[in-house]
Amino acid sequence: MLVLGMMSGTSVDGIDVSLVSISGASPALNIKLLNHTGVAFAAAIRKEILRVAEQTPISAGELSQLHSRLGQIYADAALAACKKFRISPNRIDLIGNHGQTIFHQGKAVPYLGAQTASTLQIGEGAIIAARTGITTISDFRPADLALGGNGAPLVPFADYALYRHPKLGRISLNIGGIANITVIPANAKPSDVFAFDTGPGNMLIDALVSHFTRGRQRFDKNAALAQQGRAMPALLDELLRDPYLKLAPPKSTGREYYGTAYVKKLLALGEKHHAKPNDLIRAATLFSALSIVDALNRFVFPRHKIRQLIVSGGGAKNPVLLAQLSAALPNLAVITSDELNVPTDAKESLAFALLAHETFHNRPSNIPSATGARGPAILGKISYALPR
Ligand SMILES: Nc1ncnc2c1ncn2[C@@H]1O[C@H](COP(=O)(O)OP(=O)(O)O)[C@@H](O)[C@H]1O
Numbered sequence: 374m375l376v377l378g379m380m381s382g383t384s385v386d387g388i389d390v391s392l393v394s395i396s397g398a399s400p401a402l403n404i405k406l407l408n409h410t411g412v413a414f415a416a417a418i419r420k421e422i423l424r425v426a427e428q429t430p431i432s433a434g435e436l437s438q439l440h441s442r443l444g445q446i447y448a449d450a451a452l453a454a455c456k457k458f459r460i461s462p463n464r465i466d467l468i469g470n471h472g473q474t475i476f477h478q479g480k481a482v483p484y485l486g487a488q489t490a491s492t493l494q495i496g497e498g499a500i501i502a503a504r505t506g507i508t509t510i511s512d513f514r515p516a517d518l519a520l521g522g523n524g525a526p527l528v529p530f531a532d533y534a535l536y537r538h539p540k541l542g543r544i545s546l547n548i549g550g551i552a553n554i555t556v557i558p559a560n561a562k563p564s565d566v567f568a569f570d571t572g573p574g575n576m577l578i579d580a581l582v583s584h585f586t587r588g589r590q591r592f593d594k595n596a597a598l599a600q601q602g603r604a605m606p607a608l609l610d611e612l613l614r615d616p617y618l619k620l621a622p623p624k625s626t627g628r629e630y631y632g633t634a635y636v637k638k639l640l641a642l643g644e645k646h647h648a649k650p651n652d653l654i655r656a657a658t659l660f661s662a663l664s665i666v667d668a669l670n671r672f673v674f675p676r677h678k679i680r681q682l683i684v685s686g687g688g689a690k691n692p693v694l695l696a697q698l699s700a701a702l703p704n705l706a707v708i709t710s711d712e713l714n715v716p717t718d719a720k721e722s723l724a725f726a727l728l729a730h731e732t733f734h735n736r737p738s739n740i741p742s743a744t745g746a747r748g749p750a751i752l753g754k755i756s757y758a759l760p761r
Pocket residue numbers: 381382383384385386387548549550551575578579592593594595596685686687688690691692721
């Protein structure tokens with residue numbers, strides 16, 4: 374099958390699109406990434422998504438409208454990608470679209486008389502299917518949640534398919550808005566795989582950069598600003614006391630925790646330590662790296678021998694972040710996914726092409742040891758296009 378996978382993460386930078394040729398069945402899936410691209414969100418769309426994802430009160434009507442509007446935007450991204458790839462949409466068999474997360478409560482909490490968990494990824498699949506003429510799978514997370522899982526992370530299915538190795542213990546690290554790891558011990562069965570969010574990826578860096586540049590810059594390109602910052606060890610120590618780091622996995626986090634309120638605290642901490650803007654950007658960058666290292670030391674290395682850390686996501690392009698990871702992890706090889714022929718900015722969209730492929734064939738693709746679900750689940754909802 375030829376499948377388009379689409380991902381737009383918590384950074385809200387845009388939509389990554391991968392074109393993937395897939396055949397076979399797990400654990401012998403044949404996966405070939407044919408092409409990939411990115412489509413940026415228009416500024417007004419990004420602003421509205423961020424407003425909603427920060428849990429600003431909005432009406433049901435506004436949410437409904439945004440859900441449909443994003444369906445149009447994802448459809449247009451799929452069509453633009455086809456044009457760029459010089460392939461007719463008629464030749465694409467399937468789309469897998471993650472959608473935009475605007476709320477995630479993976480662990481059940483008391484609500485209106487019962488323990489309740491929920492997760493909401495918006496962007497109406499029926500609109501994508503209608504506009505593109507391609508059957509579309511969307512809304513992947515609730516099926517896992519319904520079996521008592523966190524509904525996240527789902528990418529470990531792809532990490533396992535791409536990276537499992539008979540002799541090498543590996544960790545797949547994706548640095549998006551949030552950073553997350555998938556641990557794949559040597560010769561692992563799916564049930565040996567575990568995964569969790571380690572804490573901030575680029576989210577705090579992006580927020581500081583747009584604060585200090587008054588929105589003129591959205592992120593610290595190639596860590597140009599962090600490289601001009603001074604070391605702030607006392608400030609960094611305070612950051613590393615973040616209670617999220619100590620929580621035992623499985624755990625997940627997002628803009629609900631590392632959003633505006635957290636950034637306010639970070640700015641106050643910067644003032645207390647007399648940090649200049651670039652000093653604080655540097656500290657936030659090192660905090661991302663060291664919170665990842667902390668998670669590995671605390672929860673992974675005591676149990677598993679790991680030889681490689683395979684980095685993907687936008688943060689793989691941040692040299693200060695990568696250098697800090699390498700320096701703090703002398704006993705393993707820190708490489709980017711590019712070195713294993715998975716482009717760093719295509720890994721997650723490729724994963725949603727794979728998940729869609731599995732769902733289309735009525736096969737489960739959650740990894741219960743990663744999500745905490747009671748068992749396997751077939752993920753997502755299918756919006757059919759008319760047969761061609
Ligand atoms: N050249 C670069 N230098 C530094 N950071 C980068 C670069 N390119 C991308 N990024 C970071 O990666 C982020 C996007 O990463 P991405 O993997 O798309 O995350 P998400 O899945 O949250 O959307 C950007 O917001 C930015 O912080």
